[in-house]
Amino acid sequence: MQLPKTSLLSEPVTVASLLLKVPPVEPAMPVADVLQLFTDHPKMVAIPIVADGLPRGVVNRKTFIEGFTKPYMRELLGRKPISSFMDGNPLVIDMHTGLDDLSHTIMQSGMHYMHDGFVITEHGKYAGMGTGYDLMKAITERTQANLYRLAHHDALTGLPNRLLFVDRLSQAMAQANRNERLVAVMLLDLDRFKAINDTLGHTMGDRLLKGVAERLASCVREDDTVARLGGDEFTIMLPEIQYIQDAATVAQKILDAFTRPFFLDGHELFIGTSIGIALYPFNEDLNLLLRDADIAMYEVKQQGGNNYQFYTAEMNTASLRRLSLEGALRRALERGEFVLHYQPQFDLARGEIVGAEALIRWQHPDLGLLGPMEFIPLAEENGFIIPIGEWALRAACAQNRAWQVAGLPPLRMSV
Structure with a gap:
């Protein structure tokens, strides 16, 4: 299995993804011929004006056609060069520019470029046109893809969640x-x-x-x-x-x-x-x-x-017992269910008891007396071991003191 890339955001998309191969026209092309181009290509938003491979301007479809709705305007100006009517300050973007950078540029330069479109170049030479509609569509699709990745993958490893x-x-x-x-x-x-x-x-x-x-x-x-x-x-x-x-x-x-x-x-x-x-x-x-x-x-x-x-099914039985013990363990200390048993330590040379080891047991109300291996691992796993340990230390010390009050000699107590 190939591990996904750690970053959950999609790779940067460039303006090249928006490139439309719109044939440019020369600045000297007559206005009437440009009108005919718009008539023959009803979906064409703008026509780029290019000379020697360099973008010179753009003619916007809506603005241009509205200016020549009256027949006499076509007769008067039809033979004039299109350069006289073009927008000589188009938005020109290199095709390797990221979509985020293009969006930022449009917001700074003027949102009308979203409608008029923009010229795309490669190494300074005309390559094609791009439209605001295609830009918005690409940004929306990428946003949706990023949201899906974020919702379905682990942010640290990139693995599925x-x-x-x-x-x-x-x-x-x-x-x-x-x-x-x-x-x-x-x-x-x-x-x-x-x-x-x-x-x-x-x-x-x-x-x-x-x-x-x-x-x-x-x-x-x-x-x-x-x-x-x-x-x-x-x-x-x-x-x-x-x-x-x-x-x-x-x-x-x-x-x-x-x-x-x-x-x-x-x-x-x-x-x-x-x-x-x-x-x-x-x-x-x-x-x-x-x-x-x-x-x-x-x-x-x-x-x-x-x-x-x-x-195996037997594991489920053990798991249920473990869950039951874990729930009861939370209340065992409050209910005083823990007890200490003391194992004496003998000095064989002197023949007398010199110490004692405190051994904890749990007097479970239903299961009876439980050894430490039944509940200490659970206590360690769930953080109960610290209060249980504190109780055991206090109880062992109190018992040692009680023996001394009763007249027994001091003993070394191990807990």
Whole structure:
């Protein structure tokens, strides 16, 4: 897959895109002949007057014809040279000028050029004419294209965003249903990205994300889609695959690609990625398909990261349990559900207790006593670990003090 250009705005368009090959006339051409040209070409807005390849003036259709509506005017002035009636100060623009610059020039020089048209040159020589109508049409089309890009692509990497990804996934699922093929959805989260971003700064983090986007794009086919959902989260769609192993092959290719370091401003950065994979038609709902990939990705995170997993139904059960624990964890501290168990530390030589280690447990109202491995990772992930840690320190110190008040000797307390 070829990575889109980072800039979401369309490339500058030049005046050359507006070029109309209007045949010029010589300054000495009689007025009557110019009138006949306008009669023969009813759509011609203006006629350029050119001598020796250089633009000399312009004759505007409406103004010119209105001046010769009366027959006697044609008889009196019909043989005069057109140079006597031309606008000798036309707007002359080089064909390599950008449309934005042309618009600015017209606004400064006079908006009548939008109606009269303008002369287009190349290296100073007459090349053709341009019209205000075509200029407005080109600007409108480019604006609409830019708005579409901004709405459907990630501003940092130029990759499709969630909106475009979902649209493409919907189409791919419909196509796969007709052709009896599979669609793989991969959700990727970068391992240790937050640490790198916090240490080296957001500018370096953004550059790393761009490098990741390029590397992911190099691992897939032209018809596949790599998108950035936000932060350090990316997603990949593999349409029209025949075997489940095809998705595994791409996932392994991505993991192998991430074994190579990223070099940024003298820093050699190694970063892994956790990949969750869900497959259509094993789940035919688009939103649930994305959810399944997310659940599988989280499972990889729980197992240490830098790997890939396919979604299984068992993961959903674990995910629901995790969500339930996360909700209860928010209230556990307020409800006083945490308890400390103390493991004594013996001095074998003296045969006496010299210290104790405080071990936290959660007395869950429905699930009973839970060990730290059930809830500490959740607390670390959601920012609850700091208040829980503060509570554990205070509770352990208070217990140590209570033992001393009860007459026990001072103990070394580990938390």
